[in-house]
Amino acid sequence: MTHIPQNLRLPDALPAIAPVTISRRQLLQTAAGGFGYLALAALTTQAGQTTNSLVPGPLAPKTGHHPARAKRVIFLFMQGGPSHVDTFDHKPLINADHEKPDPAGTGRKILRSPWTFARYGETGRWVSELFPHVSQQIDKLTMLHGVHTDIPNHPQATLQMHTGSPRFPGPSIGAWVLYGLGTENQDLPGFISINPLANNGGVLNYGSGFLAGDYQATRFGGEGEKVSEARLEHVSNPRWDARRQREELNLIADLHRARPQGETADAQLDSLVAGYELAFRMQTAAPQLFDLSKESAATAKLYGLKEPATAEFARQCLLARRCVESGVRFIELTSTGWDHHDNLRKKLPTKCRSVDRPIAALLQDLQQRGLLDDTLVVWGGEFGRTAAGQNEDGRDHNAKGFTMWMAGGGTKPGCTYGATDEYGIKAIDGKMHVHDLHATILYLLGLDHERLTYRYSGRDFRLTDVHGRVAREILDS
Numbered sequence: 001m002t003h004i005p006q007n008l009r010l011p012d013a014l015p016a017i018a019p020v021t022i023s024r025r026q027l028l029q030t031a032a033g034g035f036g037y038l039a040l041a042a043l044t045t046q047a048g049q050t051t052n053s054l055v056p057g058p059l060a061p062k063t064g065h066h067p068a069r070a071k072r073v074i075f076l077f078m079q080g081g082p083s084h085v086d087t088f089d090h091k092p093l094i095n096a097d098h099e100k101p102d103p104a105g106t107g108r109k110i111l112r113s114p115w116t117f118a119r120y121g122e123t124g125r126w127v128s129e130l131f132p133h134v135s136q137q138i139d140k141l142t143m144l145h146g147v148h149t150d151i152p153n154h155p156q157a158t159l160q161m162h163t164g165s166p167r168f169p170g171p172s173i174g175a176w177v178l179y180g181l182g183t184e185n186q187d188l189p190g191f192i193s194i195n196p197l198a199n200n201g202g203v204l205n206y207g208s209g210f211l212a213g214d215y216q217a218t219r220f221g222g223e224g225e226k227v228s229e230a231r232l233e234h235v236s237n238p239r240w241d242a243r244r245q246r247e248e249l250n251l252i253a254d255l256h257r258a259r260p261q262g263e264t265a266d267a268q269l270d271s272l273v274a275g276y277e278l279a280f281r282m283q284t285a286a287p288q289l290f291d292l293s294k295e296s297a298a299t300a301k302l303y304g305l306k307e308p309a310t311a312e313f314a315r316q317c318l319l320a321r322r323c324v325e326s327g328v329r330f331i332e333l334t335s336t337g338w339d340h341h342d343n344l345r346k347k348l349p350t351k352c353r354s355v356d357r358p359i360a361a362l363l364q365d366l367q368q369r370g371l372l373d374d375t376l377v378v379w380g381g382e383f384g385r386t387a388a389g390q391n392e393d394g395r396d397h398n399a400k401g402f403t404m405w406m407a408g409g410g411t412k413p414g415c416t417y418g419a420t421d422e423y424g425i426k427a428i429d430g431k432m433h434v435h436d437l438h439a440t441i442l443y444l445l446g447l448d449h450e451r452l453t454y455r456y457s458g459r460d461f462r463l464t465d466v467h468g469r470v471a472r473e474i475l476d477s
Contacts, residue, residue: 059178059183059190064180065447065448069409069410069475070375072324072330073331073375074375075330076359077380079158079339080336080381080382081154081397081402082381084384084401085395086344089145090126090128097423102388106386110387110389110423115129120138125416130353134356134359140372140407140414142405144380144403144404144418144437145416145430146429147404148427151399159200159204159205161382164435165465169209170210171215175209175216178190178329178330179211180447181446182329188326190330192323192328193331193332194316194320194333195220195335196221211454292318303361309350309354310354313354317359318362320333320362321369324366335351340395341391345393363377367408376406377407379407380404383399384424385402386425400426401420401421401424401427401428402420404437410475411444412477417432439468450462
């Protein structure tokens with residue numbers, strides 16, 4: 001038993017202990033060796049916004065580097081490599097030299113084009129019979145006949161067309177545009193990819209790379225799913241009504257704002273909370289955007305929405321027009337199946353038929369609604385095809401020279417820029433590398449490709465790497 005001295009005097013009350021103030025983030029950083037904070041950081045990084053934005057606010061509208069000619073982009077991507085010498089790049093010598101040795105030295109023989117070309121429009125430009133509807137819009141187009149890329153393989157060329165790099169893909173062009181300009185509609189994503197690729201880079205083609213997750217595309221359809229059967233998943237909350245969700249978001253916002261005075265703001269958490277808010281607002285805006293039931297019968301007929309051969313891409317094009325009207329900044333549509341190593345005579349007409357009428361309708365519709373002037377439409381694949389035949393009735397990959405085209409958005413209508421040689425094998429005039437293509441698209445949107453940078457891993461990255469020239473020859477005066 002412990003003996004207590006009789007003269008020991010105990011205090012009447014214990015001294016007050018000052019409370020320890022600790023924030024939520026400090027608790028996560030210190031408790032359990034900081035593992036809680038590591039988990040939080042991992043979660044927020046996926047959807048977070050870093051402090052390197054051009055202007056505050058990840059998706060708020062932003063001012064470009066110079067006056068813009070276009071406000072938005074529709075990219076019509078024909079995955080697989082459309083044959084330019086059978087569609088938009090007329091090469092009579094291919095027919096004249098049919099079955100002669102390939103001048104490119106492949107050991108194969110020249111294959112004539114099975115389709116006739118004719119001149120269309122006031123500009124009298126050549127278009128294949130495979131595009132009877134687009135040919136009627138030819139005076140709206142700016143033809144780019146000298147496009148070229150680095151690698152004639154689908155995965156690398158597709159990634160380079162979307163991200164600027166064939167081997168180490170960074171953010172996609174849509175993500176860069178959103179990073180530089182934000183979006184015009186805060187109730188919808190600023191970047192939407194309709195029927196995106198599941199292979200040849202897959203999500204990397206519409207991802208945000210080292211940029212914040214705010215800038216990646218929202219996917220609709222794709223991965224073998226027909227666009228006509230695609231549904232907006234997880235947009236509505238089946239458990240809580242709008243009032244209950246609003247109360248929850250208000251609580252989250254209040255907790256997030258209740259940081260101790262002087263504590264540094266967490267931009268990643270700011271972005272995550274903003275993402276919750278966008279998802280809440282999308283519950284009303286997104287279903288309206290993708291609902292085509294209120295389009296007129298005349299519009300459905302114009303696009304070919306009810307015809308089996310054109311219905312799928314017609315739906316994509318009509319959705320693109322609705323996205324433009326709703327202020328979406330970058331919209332990509334994808335048509336797959338353009339890789340024709342054999343059976344060219346059967347496969348190419350089928351693919352051209354599936355997109356020809358919808359694309360022509362999109363151009364006409366945008367113009368009628370006064371939207372084409374500030375909407376840049378871009379058409380093309382990752383590369384073209386060879387003049388030489390393959391497997392008796394097909395063409396191989398050709399990255400040295402192929403055709404793309406633009407319309408609207410400050411481009412010069414009726415302009416033809418660049419050329420391939422007399423067999424369509426390689427670009428010889430007005431050469432336009434993918435970096436030049438990207439630089440020109442950004443310029444039309446009011447962005448300087450050399451100034452649109454993001455510091456990552458100790459280096460300032462940009463879409464065009466250290467290359468790129470704006471093709472001012474195609475700009476409308």
